[in-house]
Amino acid sequence: MTKVIMHGCNGKMGQTIAGLIANDDEITLAAGVDAFDEGKNSFPVFTAIGECNVKADVVIDFSAAPAVDALLAYCVKEQIPCVLCTTGLSEEQLEKVQEASQKVAILKSANMSLGINMLLKLLKEAAEILAPAGFDIEIVEKHHRLKVDAPSGTALALGDSINEALDHEYTYVFDRSQRREKRPQKEIGFSAVRGGTIVGDHDVIFAGADEVVTFSHTAYSKAVFGKGAVQAAKFLKGKPAGLYDMSDVIG
DSSP states (O other): OEEEEEETTTSHHHHHHHHHHHTOTTEEEEEEEOSSOOSOOSSOEESSGGGOOOOOSEEEEOSOGGGHHHHHHHHHHHTOOEEEOOOOOOHHHHHHHHHHHTTSEEEEOSOOOHHHHHHHHHHHHHHHHHGGGTOEEEEEEEEOTTOOSSSOHHHHHHHHHHHHHTTTOOEEESOOTTOOSOOOSSEEEEEEEEOTTOOEEEEEEEEETTEEEEEEEEESSTHHHHHHHHHHHHHHTTOOSEEEOHHHHHO
16 A cells, blocks of 8 residues: 655645545555645645655655745655656756655656657657658647646656757747747747646647648546556655656556
């Protein structure tokens, strides 16, 4: 049995994961952490991770970037592995993730869905074939109106996967409004749409002369991310220090 601390337990993803865990005999929620506790959970809830005194095998984090520093410090101190799903981390925080992973197991993924992680692999092969043939690369992502960071962590991960296959020769462009010039070839453009209740929609466009190849992924509910996080927690239990991602989980 894998015992989990849910960091950000009262958020939408936290509640989704709590529901999934409640119906899984291999994993249980030992405690939750959330700055705003409404007393609606069947497990103990702490308002800060440092206050949590419940023993567990792994932390699942779906919180907010400002809460991640304290979380990493807690996981290192208590030697509890962490499934880190919060996006929008600063460069300084990403460095702290790297440092923490030298002392405790950290699984970091911008997107926990199986489909997205399969897409990350497919895009590398596509980039190796299409980019040298002169195809331009654009990424368009769409999310609900409440999402605060842009572009999404998933969109950046898709771009990183492509750029890795291309020896990191491409630059990222997030705004062309002040530029008056034709599009350079070796760049990846990002566009973010925010509106309504869109769960998550990502299109990776390879635009060539007289033909366009598009890879698309659409999430219709947050459950796809929750299921991946639960599987990642089971995987991470007992793992040695290191930085893991979903490719390690899906094999």
